[in-house]
Amino acid sequence: MAQYISEEKISEIINASDIIEVISDVVLLKKAGREHMGLCPFHAEKTPSFTVNREKQLFYCHGCHEGGNVFNFLMKHNGLSFPDSARMLAGRYGIDIPDRQMSAGQKRRANERDYFIAINREAGDFFRRSLLETDKGNKALSYLNKRGISQEVINDFRLGYAPDGWNNFVTYCLKNKKSLSLVEKTGLVIPKKESRGFYDRFRDRIIFPIIDINSRIIGFGGRVMDDSKPKYLNSPESVLYNKSRSLYGINMAKDECRKTGIVYIVEGYFDLIALYQHGIKNVVATLGTAMTLEHLQLLKGFIGKNGRVLLVYDSDEAGLKAAQRSIGIFDKGYVDARILKLPDGYDPDSYIFNFGKESFLQASSRALAVIPFLIESAEKKYGLSTEGKIKIVTELSKILASVNDNLVRAIYIKELAERTGISEMAIMERIRQARTKNHTQFNKRFKQSGDTGGPSGSDGWNRREFRIERHIISMMLQFPDILSEISKKNVLEYFEDTSLKAVGRILLQQMGGAGKKVSEVIALIDDKVEKNIIIALALKKEPWDLNARTSMITKFVDFRRNNRNNFILNSVKKAEENNNDELLLKSLIEGNRRLKNLKDSQVKLKKRGLYNI
Template identity: 45%
Template sequence: MVRSIPDDTIQRIKNAANIVDVISEYVVLKKAGRNHLGLCPFHAEKTPSFTVSPEKQMFYCFGCHVGGNVFSFLMQKEGLSFPDAVRAVAGKYGIEVPDDQLTPAQKIQASEKEKLFRINEMAMHFFHANLTDAQKGAKAMSYLIGRGMTRKIITGYQLGYAPPRWDGLLNYFSGKNVPATLLEKAGLVIPRKDGNGYYDRFRDRVLFPIMNVNQQVLGFGGRIMTDEKPKYLNSPETPIFNKGRGLYGIQKANQAARASGRVFVVEGYFDVLAMHLYGLENSVATLGTALTPEHVQALKGMVGQEGRVYLVFDSDQAGIKAAQRSVPIFEEGFLDARVIVLPTGHDPDTFLREFGPDDFLKFADNGLGMVQFLMEAAIKRHGLTLEGKIRVINDVQEVLASVQDAVVRTLYIKQLSERLDIDETALLEKIRQAAGKLQGSGRSQTNVRPGVSMPEASRLELQIIGMMLCYPPMISEIIGRNLLDAFEDAKLKLIGQMIANQGNIEQERTSNLVSAIEDPHYRNLVAQLAMTECRWDRQGCERVLAQFESRSKRRITQDLQRKIELAEKNNDRELVETLLMEKQRQAARGLINS
C-alpha cells in the first residue's frame, strides 16, 4: 500500500480515534456486553449483525462479512482512499497531517476527491460572500427573507448567490490558480461547445450547499428567483456527488434524528430549512430524485432499528406515486415508514408558518403506514363502486405483494377485503400472483453480499491465522516448527508473517494489521477472526497444528516424489540430483517425512 502519510502520524491518529464515535455518525449503535451492535450500513438487514469492538478498535458484520478498522470503515462507507480516510479521522480529532514529507510526485497524485471537496468548500464561501454583500446580493437576500429565511439560517447553512455572470466563479478560481479542468470535475463549470474555454454552471441563482454528515461540501442546488425553467438546477454527478445517495440537511439532521428516533423526509430545500427553522432539525430532503435503497440505508443509520421515517408527500397524484415507488424500498430495507398528508394547498413551509410545529407533530402522530395510506388513497380516488373496487385492487396489488413479512401482508389483505367487501381468499390469490411476477422480475429481492468462502486447502491455514490472533502463546511454536513456510495461500502466509513480526500481539494491535492488508477479501477475513469470540486453548491448538503438519508433509512429500519420478523417467540426472537434495533439506527442516 503506497502511503503519503508517515506511519507514526497514522498511529497517533488511530490511538486518538474512537471507532465507536466515528461509526456512530453513520450507524445507531447500542451497547451489548463489551461490544456495540447496530444495523449494518453495507447491506439491508432487520436484525443487527454489525458489531463494533471499542477494545479492539474494529468492526465486523456477521451478515455481509465486511470488517476492518476505523480507516477501512470510512473507505467502504465514503469511497475514500486510505490517505483520505486517515485525514478524515485526523480532522475529527484536531490532528494536523503533515504533507511536507511528500515527494513532488506524491503531491501531484494527491487524492482527486480531497481536491474536489476543497474546491467545493471554496465555491461555497464565494457564493456566500456574494449573498452577504450589500450590493451584489441584495436581490437574492431579499428573496430569501421573503421566503421566511432568517439571517441565522442563511449563515448556519451557508446559503449563497451565484452572480449573473458567465465567468464569475471561473475568474475567482483563476485568481487562486485552480485549473478549470478541476472545476469541471467538480461540476462547477461547463466546457463551451466550440471547445474554447468554460462558463459557470450556476448563474443568478440562490445556492444551497449539499453536505455529507462530516460537513464536507458534495455539490450545490441552485434555485432561480423568477418563473424561468428549470426552477432548480443541481450539480451533476461527480466523483464525490451522487444524487441517489445524498440527503440535503443531513449534516444538521443526523444528531437530532438519533436523539428522537425519527426523521422527516420532505421534498425540497426550503422545506428542510423551514422545518429546521421551527425546531424540527431531524428533517432531510432528497435531491430531486425518488427515494433509493441508498437513501433508506442512510435514513436507517440515522434512526436505528426501532426508528421511524415520516414521508411528507403532497396529497396529489405525484405524491401518491412517490409513495407507491417507496414501499418496496422500505420493505427491503426493513425500515418503518409513515406518510404525513398536510391539508390541501400546504407544504411544510407554508403549514409551519400558519400553524406552527405543534400542529405539524400532531399530523405526524396520526400518520398512516405506507401501505395503509396507499389503500385509503386508492379508495378515496376510485370509490367503492364495482368498477372502483377493481381499480383499487389494480392500484395496490403490487404494493401488497412487495410486503415481505407474510403475516403482515395477510393482515393488510384482510383489512382491504373488509374495506372493499370482497372475499379474502380471492384477494389473497390475486396478491400471490402479483408477488410471483415481482419475484420473477427480481424486483423484490434484497441485494445481500455473499458470505466469506475459502478454498478447502486454505481452511486449516485460516484456522492457524485465527489461532495466532486469538492465542498469541502459540506464535513461537508455529514459527519454531516452520509451519508458515508450508502455507499454500501466499496471502495468508504473508499475514501470518506480519503477525509473527509483531510478536505476542495485543488485541488492539490487530487493528494495525488490518490497515496493512490491501486485499479487501483477506482484510474481511482477518476482521472476522479478530471479532469472533476466542475459544482456543493449548490442546485445541496442538490438535490443529498436528493436523496441518501431517497434511502439509504428506502433500510436499508427494509433490517432490512425483517430480523425482518424472525426472527419472526423462533421464534428467541433474534434476534428479537437485530434487533429492531438496528432499534432504526439507526433511532436515521437518517439512516432509524422511
C-alpha cells in the same frame, strides 16, 4: 498504501484514532459487554449484527461480513481511497502527513479531492458574500425575507446567491488563479461548446450548499425566484457528491434524529428550512431523486432499529408516486415508515407557516403506514364502483407483491378485502400473478447480465473440517505470545486450507516479526478473503489459557503428522499388495517430498524468522 503514506505514519494514525468515535458519527452504537453494536450501515437488517471493538480497533458485520479497521470503514462508507481516508483521520486527530514522501504526480492525485473540497468551500463563501454584502444580493435577500426565512436560519444553512450573469464565479476563479479545468469537475462551471472558456452553472439563483455529515460542502442546489425553468438546479455528481447517498440537511439533523428516534423526509429545500425554523430539526430532504436504500441505511444509523421514518410528501399525484416508489426500499430496509398526508394544496413549507408547529406534530401523530396510505389514496382516486374496486385491487396488488414479509402482506390483504368487498383469495391470486411476473422479469435481467450471484471471494476456509485451523489462527490473533510456539513447531506446514495458511504466514511476519497490532496488519492487506478471515477470527472469543493453547497446538501437529504418515504407509502397503510399482514409486516420492519440505522449511524459518515454502 506505503507508496503514499509510510507504514509508521499509518500506525500512528490508527493508534491515535478512536474507531467508536468515528463510526458513531453515522451509526447509533450501544455498549454490549466489551463491544459496541448497532445496525449495519452497509446492508439492511432488522436486528443489530454490526460489532465494533475499541480494544482491537476493528469493526465487523456478522450479516454481510464487511469488516476492517477505521480506514476500511471510511473507505467503504464515504467512498474514499485509502490515502484520502488516512488524510481525513490525520486531520481529525492532528497528525501531520509529510508531502515529501510523494512524487509530484502522486501528490496531485492524492490532493485532488481536498482541492475540490476547498473549491466548494470558497464557492460557498462567494455565494454567501453575494447574498449578504452586495447590492446584487438585495433581491435574493428580499425574496428570502418574504418567504419568512429568518436571518438565523440563513446563517445556519449558509444560504447564498449566485448573481445574474454568465461569468461571475469564473471571473472569481481566474482572479484567484484557480484551474478552471479542475473547477469544472466540481460542476460549478461548464465548458463552452463553440469556443474556449467556461461559464457559470448557477446564475441568478438562491444557493443552498449541500453539506455532508462531516460539515463539508459537497455540492450546491440553486432555486430561481420567479417561474423560470428549471425551478431547481443541483450540482452534477462528482467524486464528492452522489445524490443517491446524499441528503440535504443531514449535518443539522443527525443529533436530533438520535435524540428522538424519528426523521422527517421532505422533497424541497424550503420545506426543510421551514420545518427547521419552526423547531422541527430532525428533518432531511432528498436531492432530486427517489428515496434509496443507501439513504435509508444512513438514516437508520441515527434513528436506530426501533426508529421511525415519516415521509412528508405533497398530496398530489407526484407525491403519491414518490410514496409508491418507496415501498420496496422500506421493506428491504426493515424500517417503520409512515406517510404524513397534508391537506390538498399544502406542502410542508406552506402548512407550517399557516398552522404552526403544534398542528404539524398533531398531523404527524395521525400519519399512516405506507400501505394503508396507498389504499386510502387509491380509494379516493378510483372510487368504490365495481370498476373502481377492480382498479384499486389491480394497482395495490402490484405494490403488495413487493412486500416480502408474509405476515405483513396478509394483514394488508385482509384490510384491502374489507375496504373493497373483494375476497382475500381473489386478491391473493392477483398478487401471486404479480409476484410471478416480477420474478420472471428479474430472472431475465439476471441471465442477461451474466451475473452468477456467487461470492467475490472463496469462503472454503469456513468449512467444518477446518475448525481447528480457524481456532489456531484466532489464537494467533488474540494471544500473540503463542506465535513463537507456532514458528518453533512449524504448525502452518500441517494446515490444509490455503487461505488460512496464507493468513498464518502474514501473522507470523507482521505480528511476530514486525510486532504490529491486528488493526495495523489489516491496513497492509489488499486480499479481501485474507482480510475478512483476520477480522472475523480476531473478534472471535477464545477462552483458553496458555497451557490449553499449547496443548491444542501440540495435539494438532501430532495428529496431522501421524495422519500424513499413515496415509503414506497405507499407500506403500497397497502398492506392494497389488504389485503396483508405479504407485509404490509415487508413494515413496511423496513421503520423501514431505520430509524434505519439512526440513527445508525449518532451515528457512531459522534464517528468516518465518515459514515459507
